[in-house]
Amino acid sequence: GEDVEQSLFLSVREGDSSVINCTYTDSSSTYLYWYKQEPGAGLQLLTYIFSNMDMKQDQRLTVLLNKKDKHLSLRIADTQTGDSAIYFCAETAGGGNKLTFGTGTQLKVEL
């Protein structure tokens, strides 16, 4: 079955860039997503990338996709304390609704 892996923790200083990595196993993945979860809340969609794209930029967020290595990354430029949260990558095959989520990466931003 599908498997999506992430490192559990990342700590950065305010103002630095954060890079959160994700690897997946399903070669038929069509869409790959990044979700953000703040304490006590549900997940909110940050951005997504279609599998035929290498990169997508949205303000401070840059998503890189290496389809050959099945590696996805999320870069947050000028990281702020408000970016502290858990970040989940997720994938779905064939444009379907069933998402497979990674374990989540807890991002801690220090002053």
Added chain:
Amino acid sequence: NAGVTQTPKFQVLKTGQSMTLQCAQDMNHEYMSWYRQDPGMGLRLIHYSVGAGITDQGEVPNGYNVSRSTTEDFPLRLLSAAPSQTSVYFCASSYGSDGRVSPLHFGNGTRLTVT
């Protein structure tokens, strides 16, 4: 526009008790699903529905039942609660899939403790 609403926010059950977690969405989404979130394991799909009257099992369906009598509601029933079902439960919905991107909209979760 409320989005996805889950009730209750918190619940404590004794082993063997039953209960229903409620989920409602007002976005006319065809697809609804239930996930559980456990530390270090991400989110795992319990059950999902692609439309009223249609449900299917996800990755971890044992011990849970669902029904979808209306487009808006998708309740999750725990038949006989066990400590292993202590978790945070999320309901999520999206438009029906036709190959286009269809991101999930999540509720704020129900934190369940089974003693």
